Amino acid sequence: MAWFESLGMALIDVLIAGLMLIVGLFPEALSAPFDYAFMQRALLTSILVGAICGLLSCFVVLKRWSLLGDAISHAVLPGVAIAYLLGWPFFIGAFLAGAVSALGIGALERHTRIKSDAAMGLMFTFAFALGVVIIGKIATNTHLMHILFGNVLGVQYPALMLTLFSGVVALVAVWVFYRSLVLYTFDPMQAQALGFNTSVVHYGLILLLTLTIVASLETVGIILVVAMLITPGATAHLLTDRLTTMMLLSVGTGILSAVLGLYLSFLFDVASGGAIVLVATALFAVALLAAPRHGLVGRWWRRRRGAAAMVP
Amino acid sequence: MSEVVHQSLPAVEVRHVYAAYDGQAVLEDVHIDLPAGEWTAIIGPNGAGKSTLFRILLGVMKAQRGQVQVLGQEPSAQRRAGVMAYMAQQEAVEWDFPISVRDTVLTGRYGHMRGDAFWRRIVPPRWCDPRHWAVVRQALKAVDMQDYADRPIGALSGGQKKRVLLARALAQEARVLLLDEPLAGVDTASERLIMKVLDGERRSGRTVIMVTHDMDSARRYADKVLLLNRQVVGMGAPERMLVDEMLARTAAAGWVRDHEPLVEAS
Ligand SMILES: Nc1ncnc2c1ncn2[C@@H]1O[C@H](COP(=O)(O)OP(=O)(O)OP(=O)(O)O)[C@@H](O)[C@H]1O
Ligand SMILES: [Mg+2]
Numbered sequence: 188m189a190w191f192e193s194l195g196m197a198l199i200d201v202l203i204a205g206l207m208l209i210v211g212l213f214p215e216a217l218s219a220p221f222d223y224a225f226m227q228r229a230l231l232t233s234i235l236v237g238a239i240c241g242l243l244s245c246f247v248v249l250k251r252w253s254l255l256g257d258a259i260s261h262a263v264l265p266g267v268a269i270a271y272l273l274g275w276p277f278f279i280g281a282f283l284a285g286a287v288s289a290l291g292i293g294a295l296e297r298h299t300r301i302k303s304d305a306a307m308g309l310m311f312t313f314a315f316a317l318g319v320v321i322i323g324k325i326a327t328n329t330h331l332m333h334i335l336f337g338n339v340l341g342v343q344y345p346a347l348m349l350t351l352f353s354g355v356v357a358l359v360a361v362w363v364f365y366r367s368l369v370l371y372t373f374d375p376m377q378a379q380a381l382g383f384n385t386s387v388v389h390y391g392l393i394l395l396l397t398l399t400i401v402a403s404l405e406t407v408g409i410i411l412v413v414a415m416l417i418t419p420g421a422t423a424h425l426l427t428d429r430l431t432t433m434m435l436l437s438v439g440t441g442i443l444s445a446v447l448g449l450y451l452s453f454l455f456d457v458a459s460g461g462a463i464v465l466v467a468t469a470l471f472a473v474a475l476l477a478a479p480r481h482g483l484v485g486r487w488w489r490r491r492r493g494a495a496a497m498v499p
Numbered sequence: 500m501s502e503v504v505h506q507s508l509p510a511v512e513v514r515h516v517y518a519a520y521d522g523q524a525v526l527e528d529v530h531i532d533l534p535a536g537e538w539t540a541i542i543g544p545n546g547a548g549k550s551t552l553f554r555i556l557l558g559v560m561k562a563q564r565g566q567v568q569v570l571g572q573e574p575s576a577q578r579r580a581g582v583m584a585y586m587a588q589q590e591a592v593e594w595d596f597p598i599s600v601r602d603t604v605l606t607g608r609y610g611h612m613r614g615d616a617f618w619r620r621i622v623p624p625r626w627c628d629p630r631h632w633a634v635v636r637q638a639l640k641a642v643d644m645q646d647y648a649d650r651p652i653g654a655l656s657g658g659q660k661k662r663v664l665l666a667r668a669l670a671q672e673a674r675v676l677l678l679d680e681p682l683a684g685v686d687t688a689s690e691r692l693i694m695k696v697l698d699g700e701r702r703s704g705r706t707v708i709m710v711t712h713d714m715d716s717a718r719r720y721a722d723k724v725l726l727l728n729r730q731v732v733g734m735g736a737p738e739r740m741l742v743d744e745m746l747a748r749t750a751a752a753g754w755v756r757d758h759e760p761l762v763e764a765s
Binding site: 374375 | 557559575578579580581583584585587590591592593595596597598599603606607609610612621623624651667671
């Protein structure tokens, strides 16, 4: 494992050096905060988290899985707590807890008459309550706050490595299984009729979602990660009618929100997770107003022109 | 000319099939052959189990008892092999999905793309083997939707969507077409178009199996009619199945079994 770790560290250092070259192109006033090593790590983490969340958020939005994302992210909490108790790395506990609760939700909705939204609400509030109780016993409030709301300025190498690893896995998975994912999201029945194994695709996508959530924990925290899994995809969905374009736009807005949010949080000394999500929402608002086909202004304009054309 | 199709092997063999949902019997002892290279219309009242039979033929639902073979093989294997194309009665399609009409039809080729060169399988589908695009163009032309190819799928009317889904089924170039009420919610012009397309498919040797409530089109186009309501009521030429007595028997067959199924030799 040691070579793996040093390889990861070296890769991170290379990436950071590359980023600093780009940051150096900006005027001094903008680039000054990134003289600090912790800001450099935070920048790389933010970019990675923005990109992974942006990518996955396309599927979350199109598959109407927003609530599921919310459920998994909350269900991660007891996993973090139990891992802490057992002395495991936190992400293993988080990943297991997220996966188990996603399976539990699936089992509840398949084998009982409970509807999926109730199944999710039930599972995630239970898991979250369990997490709050355990953490209350073993850790301080600041610790809890960091898990809940993230602390990107305090990111260290191990967390950065996890984020990088998750990013690579998510990218490769979406790339390799693009067709299955598209077909399963667009028309699950057709996917089945064409001989795709839809259960594998379904649970694979859930695991990918869980991985993304775990990777984003330290940056935006449990409560706000779901915003990064919804907002970039929703923004991009307003802007285009092509999936590949939507993915690029979504990754772009994800990265832009994360970087801008990080910068603003440093500048005004506010919580980074909150700042990132606020920027993402602001971008969404701009798209909602100004999107060419699906934007409110465009629609209003077309309606007015249409009404004018109808009057002789 | 279309008589060259060998009549010996049935396309679909249903052997004493029982099916149920939560213990509620839906199909009871359904035992029938559907001929290859012919057009069979399946007719029966709402809740007769027609869509259920399709689910069993596709292998996405298991029969409680009995067996089904499609062209001599297990349904689920044939499904993977791309032998069957299926048009569902109630689509599970996400119409807001950002995909064009052309790319929607291309998804019908995703099964065949498993046979593409490796590098084509790891790049976005739009760079797939050009022969897939040729099939897509042809399918769009067949349903007269080529002018809409660049439209987002959500920006079509209900009947146009149906035609695109038919094009997607055609693009699969499957030997057996399973169509669950392809005419529901379609105007007469589109209906005629769809029937013409299916007739062309049948003439080129494909097996067409269609559920419909439209007796007129069944009478006009189908080679065989299968009357189904929980059990097989009859199977044979349209002019002998679509008569008042047989239709009355079909309506009653959901509750009672007072006649042996009337199955004509093909
Ligand atoms: N998913 C399901 N769960 C429980 N029962 C079902 C399910 N699907 C169908 N059924 C029942 O099985 C019976 C047959 O349904 P099926 O959909 O096969 O009928 P159908 O012949 O296709 O009818 P229609 O003409 O209305 O489409 C019906 O009584 C229906 O209530
Ligand atoms: Mg039906």
